[in-house]
Amino acid sequence: MITEKVKISNPDNLTEADGEILKKAGEIIKNGGVVAFPTETVYGLGGNALDAGASKKIYAAKGRPSDNPLIVHISDFGDIYEIAEAVPEYAKRLAEIFWPGPLTMILKKKAKVPDETTGGLDTVAVRMPDSIIARNLIKYAGGYIAAPSANISGKPSPTEARFVTEDMDGRIDMIIDGGAGEVGIESTIIDLTVSPPEILRPGFITREMIEGALKTETRLPGAEADPGTGPRAPGMKYRHYAPRAPLYVVEAADKDTPGLIARLVQKEHEKGRRAGVLATEGNAGGYIAEKVENLGRADDGRAIARNLFRALREMDDADVDVIYAESLENKGVGTAVMNRLLKAAGNQIIT
Numbered sequence: 001m002i003t004e005k006v007k008i009s010n011p012d013n014l015t016e017a018d019g020e021i022l023k024k025a026g027e028i029i030k031n032g033g034v035v036a037f038p039t040e041t042v043y044g045l046g047g048n049a050l051d052a053g054a055s056k057k058i059y060a061a062k063g064r065p066s067d068n069p070l071i072v073h074i075s076d077f078g079d080i081y082e083i084a085e086a087v088p089e090y091a092k093r094l095a096e097i098f099w100p101g102p103l104t105m106i107l108k109k110k111a112k113v114p115d116e117t118t119g120g121l122d123t124v125a126v127r128m129p130d131s132i133i134a135r136n137l138i139k140y141a142g143g144y145i146a147a148p149s150a151n152i153s154g155k156p157s158p159t160e161a162r163f164v165t166e167d168m169d170g171r172i173d174m175i176i177d178g179g180a181g182e183v184g185i186e187s188t189i190i191d192l193t194v195s196p197p198e199i200l201r202p203g204f205i206t207r208e209m210i211e212g213a214l215k216t217e218t219r220l221p222g223a224e225a226d227p228g229t230g231p232r233a234p235g236m237k238y239r240h241y242a243p244r245a246p247l248y249v250v251e252a253a254d255k256d257t258p259g260l261i262a263r264l265v266q267k268e269h270e271k272g273r274r275a276g277v278l279a280t281e282g283n284a285g286g287y288i289a290e291k292v293e294n295l296g297r298a299d300d301g302r303a304i305a306r307n308l309f310r311a312l313r314e315m316d317d318a319d320v321d322v323i324y325a326e327s328l329e330n331k332g333v334g335t336a337v338m339n340r341l342l343k344a345a346g347n348q349i350i351t
Contacts, residue, residue: 003169005161007177008133011038021176022133026140028173034058036150036164037137038178039129041102041186041204042157042309043164044073044147045172046137049083052114055146059116061171064153068231069119070146071104071187072126075138083113083124083144090192090214097213100130102187102204106233117146125233127187133178148234149186150175156241156312156344159184163313184306185336189233190218200233202336204305241344243312245276245320249341250350251327258283261324264350265289268322276320278311278341280304283326291318301333308337312344324350 006025008018025035034047034057045061047054049072059066072083077095080087085108094105109124118124129135138145149157152167161177168175188203190210197218199207211218252260261277265287268275276291277284284294293311296303315323325345330338342349 001170001173003165003172004174005165005177006174007161008038008179011131011133011178014132014136018133019136022137023140025137025174025176026142029054029137029141029145032057033173034061035137035173036161036168036175037134037147038161038176038181039073039131039134039147040181041129041183042159042181043150043161044129044134044145045150045168046073046141046145046147048142049073049117049144049146050112050114050142052116055114055116057172058146058148061168062148062151062153064148066116067119068148068234069121069123069125070117070148071189071234072113072117072124073134073138073145073147074126074128074143075135076143077128079143080107080126083110084108084126085110088192090197093213094190094210095128098205098209099128100135101128102130102183103127103210104187104189104201104233106189106191106193106200108193119231121232123191123193123232125189131178133176137176154240154242156243156309156316157186158313159306159309163310166313180310182306183302184309185340186234188336191232202339204302204333204336206332206335208332241309241312241340242346243315243323243344245315245323246348247312247323247325247341247345248348248350249325249327249338249345253351257326258286260350261326262287264324273321274319276315276318276323278308278315278323278325280326280328291315291320298329301329301337304328305333305337308340 104127189201274290280298
């Protein structure tokens with residue numbers, strides 16, 4: 001397959017030529033094809049959410065297990081009634097405050113949403129992206145785009161079109177370059193089919209923000225999906241976001257995490273191995289390693305979230321043998337960042 005690559009000239013204020021590109025991409029999706037496109041979170045791998053064959057193509061392109069559900073993207077809140085059996089008041093309230101934006105809601109699905117899109121579940125994950133490009137594409141494609149992140153399953157999610165090309169060139173019909181994602185990590189996912197609502201994946205929209213909007217407590221999953229069952233949402237069961245080299249999250253008991261990482265890097269050098277470090281701004285300049293990625297200030301979780309997946313991809317490009325990442329504060333957006341880091345590390349922690 002030859003993958004067509006196109007570029008949006010003005011992602012914030014679409015031109016007539018940009019509109020023609022998106023119309024063409026929408027026709028590809030209507031006809032059962034797969035198109036990679038930018039959102040405010042990461043790039044999505046989009047197909048017609050109501051077409052079982054299109055969902056199968058998405059799974060094939062990613063090499064993704066077919067029991068891992070896809071998120072259905074819409075461009076207008078009213079469209080939710082066509083795919084959800086019931087839309088509770090909680091959903092309306094969250095949409096009013098956080099949509100368009102990086103929040104996915106899980107609801108009971110209607111029969112018109114194929115099992116191939118939902119991983120065989122009786123629920124559907126829905127979100128309205130805060131991206132002019134994405135919402136226009138959704139309209140041109142017929143209103144419902146199923147889209148996981150546009151990467152080979154298990155690899156870091158792509159925040160730029162160049163990373164999509166690395167994974168998807170020759171696998172899909174088109175890649176739309178619309179610049180880098182503003183958020184940088186995937187959406188928060190909340191299950192509204194249970195009481196109290198359950199946050200299945202942390203993200204930019206934090207638990208505290210959701211509880212403030214709903215005026216009620218939420219809960220977190222007690223554990224990852226049982227090995228014998230499929231996950232209820234993306235990111236719950238399988239290893240995700242992983243660079244090629246083994247990744248370790250490091251947290252020193254004496255709080256001198258930079259010192260511990262420095263010693264670990266020195267040991268790698270004594271073995272003739274190349275080391276990479278994911279560091280916060282105040283520490284990045286002190287490391288002597290083959291690749292050091294500055295994620296941003298330790299107190300700026302949003303900046304770190306925006307930089308994380310790019311940094312993991314850069315580690316792959318640097319061909320390091322091992323990566324050490326500073327542990328980060330586990331609150332606010334930092335909760336989502338640590339979730340991604342620990343998934344990428346396979347929960348390998350050095351203390």
